[in-house]
Amino acid sequence: MNDFYDRLLNKKVSLKDNTIWYTAGCLCSSASSFLLLLLVTRTLGAFEGGVFAIGWTICQLLLTVGRFGTRNYQVSDIKKEFSFSDYFSSKVLYIVFMLIGCAIYAYLLRLNAYKTQIAFLLTFFVIPEVLADAFAGNFQFHNKLHISGKSTVVRTSVSDLLFLGLLLVGGKLNISILAATVYGLLWLYFFDYKLTIRSGEKIWRFDIKKIMRLTYVCFPICASAFFTNLIISIPKNAIELVLNEEIQAIYGVIFMPSSVINMLGMFVFLPLYGRIALFWNEHNLHQFKRIVFQNITYIIFLTVIVMAGGYLLGIEVLSFIYNIDLTNYKLSLMILLLAGGMNCFVVLVNYLITVMRKQKFMLFIYIFVSIVMQLLAVPVTKQFNVEGAATLYLVSISFIAFLLLLVFIGSYKKER
Template sequence: MMSKSTPSPQKIFLWNILGSLSTAAISVLLLLVVSRTLSDFEADIFSIAYAIGNLLNIVGSFQVRNFQATDIKGKYQFYDYLMARIWTCALMMAATFIYIYWQQYDSYKSFVILLISLYRMTDAFSDVFQGLFQQKERLDIAGKSLCYRNILLFLVFSCALFMTKNLLVSLFLLCLVSICFIFVYDISYTKQFLEISLKSRDRRIVLLLLKENLPLFINAFLLVYIYNQPKYSLDGLLEAGVVEQGIQKDFNILFMPVFVMNLMMFFLRPMLTKLAIHREKKDIEGYQSLKRNIFLILFLFTGLVFLGSYFLGIPVLSILYSTPLHQYKESFLILMLGGILSSFATVFDNLLTVLRKQKVLVVSFASSFLVSLFLSDHLVRSYSVFGAALSFLVSMSVWLIISIIIYQLVKDKEF
């Protein structure tokens, strides 16, 4: 029987950081291995398939994690969260098949998308256990799960790809190992806190949970679609033969630091749970102090990231991926600026979730989505990668501005 003793706050913080870093790094490293091992044609397919997998992952997770972690009163039991996740993961895979059929991709591209979607589905399923660990203020366990699993998956995928030079075989092994890890690690540690049961209960409770989180799901789906819209536009041009092979890979390489930067929220997750606790206890001083610290950390982090990107970004990425990217420096800096704006918008949105005002977030996400939908194809067709970067920056600006306006309107109701 594993010990239930709680480690020090420093150890919990350290493991949360390591888990967050590994999550930020895994997609970067997988693309790095693919781009260095396979052709531009296969790297392009992997890039767009991963973007599609990220979008479908939102269906699998249904964006319940923040709600689960801040469910301090225990409105729903873990069983409800688990059953909801099983349903949404099944829906995710169904959506994958529908998407592949709708797009009429060739068999190779279809199988790559299917396997990457399956891998991202395991991420979504593992997340429900990590949500429990966070709710119990044991982010060290969640961090270890992410860290160990991502390291293992990277090693398995890399070795398989180097040995076989076969992307499909490597992705199949990636999925298999990921599924096994959930049973060996996540489920085992969950039994420290409760017994896992799939006994029959009132399904209306699970439906109520999903209904309550529906606005968060819609918001997240729209956001990831906005993030990926330029990639979809580039994919359409690639399928039509308008642009050369490798441009999808190049854009994904440029976009990687943007995505990694936005994962700053992994570091702030413990603070969000504590915000909910302060609010529940009516601790106004503690709540306001913690909120100020969140923005201070974000200001410092994003400032350092942008400076590093300006001086080191393109040279490091070019060497790391063995791909010349110097012609994209302006596009890269525009993408990084958009990523900074999205990080601040994400914080405002999470504050509104703590206040249980997530329904109103649909306004900001829908506005940004519509801007991206109308701008992206035109800008990408006219200016290629630079146009894709501009589309992203404008969309993120709209998202942040409207999020701030909404927060200002409801913040007086924090207590």
Template structure:
């Protein structure tokens, strides 16, 4: 909950003090950082948790995470450097983006320790660590910005605190976990990198899709429109993040069921989670239609009454994207992830080519409708792929 709502809560303070520049910079920084964190995580968490036979030892997972986290920050520096050189970003916006990417790099690196805990049935310890660290960060960020009104100094202090807490909290528990040890094997490291590459590309494009409207608006519309869009997009973003915490505890259980070849139980678990996501999406759309705009306008001190239809359309798209998140996890468990990337590439290319045009031609309504349409197409592609996987599994087992 804290992870999902951190941006919402922090923006409550920022939007009241500087609801155009700082709010716009902070939101786009989070959008970019949430995309680049996929490089840091590299899709390894679900693979690690479902590695019930410990094909790879923790030292190899850790080495992989060190490499991908460094790669994440390198890409962030190159990305910001290009935009700064082209004049798209000023120095303040560039620094904010790099600092928020630093915060997410801590999340990415810490995730490998939490994967180890979950792999050995101690997910609750990871939850406690995240709760303490995120609660501290959110409160600290709001208080510092409220008193000094300087976004850069605020994030620098929060980053230092986050790093310190992550080291202390994770370091204190990892030593107590009993796991398979051994010497680092470069061949295993290479195999892990190759195996997880399709998952990385899929999750990267998935997050790109989830944030693509923000990137299109950042290019063609104003900072004011960027801020307003992100206020109505906030519930969608929250749905997407919350969905990961709904199904994350199921990864280990699904892996065991799949390895036992209990396809009936496997399908029932998938169906149950799909129904839960569908019900939550419908409830969110109803609440969004009835109360969404008045509540968001009150929270952010901005008149958003013109965006009621856009909010409902975006909430539908958010629910579809939450389903895609879940189905991607299912495919990872089956180890058939290699061909998944083509569906993501196709839909992402569609958004890359049409998203900017939709924003230019029809503004926020255009980009909202285009986002939901693309999410629906991606959901259809992933469901078809799961059906093919299960069919192939039946043929092989017979």
């Protein structure tokens, strides 16, 4: 077995190989969101689909707490300010925060016992993603991103197949989630963990001062990611409070395609993060500006293509796949697709601001927008239903994009 680990660690790969494998991993991970909601809705019906949708919303918001934005800092940590053990051991602390957050979230949304149980199980379900984030950051830092991609492909694919099999056989949502979670943790131990140990990295070394320092410097990144997901979640929370499970399932279905743009954007962004950080730290502003404009052009092109496909075929395809009548929700779908493009742009600018080490400005922007959105969400959703929730999300994410762009331009001009 050690020979297998050594071959994988010592294999020479190109940027193309890293990109292909990491893209495959991102595809599997992102497609999992579509697939799980699809499986639950078609197998157990729209009511259970709505229960799963709100539970998934909670766990995805808490996933930002577990990741805590350390990945962005880790791959751009050229000066090795923190060791791998600092990045990994901090995840244990963040997982505790996730579980506490789940209890608070369930209370605020007034979830019943069954919905609370599903929310907690789904929060446990994403714990392997939290731990894998530290391993992936380390592999990427050492130009071995293909290892992370291969791990994600196998872990996610088998986990989803196990989930599907148990759902079809037993029809129990809670048992299916629990089994998939156990498998995810086992795979992570025997693959990512063992490979990292074999590479010589120290894992279980707790330096509380370093962890606190890392938490401090990454808090603005975490907060921006948290509030980004909170802004995504607020319309779903409002639906949970004033509408019903079936509408929750419908919104979840038409919202899913908007994440396609962000998913496809990550295929290009993440493999280039190291180069972007290097250009900035070397003050190579010409190459830095060139790669930024390339990515922005790619986002615009991608958004136009996805929106065109959504307009022509989106509602018909989604209605067929999920077995739900979505005829009246075409405008809402288009609004959400445009919002998906804006969110992809926000993710890119977030990273650029992090590289510039100006992430403290992000916190104020996200807090302000999320407070305003929280005040408007329930009355707007109650009056305008799904279309109102979708429009509120688009306006909010567009305003964030505008403010972040101002920070980026100001920081770039100052450096120049």
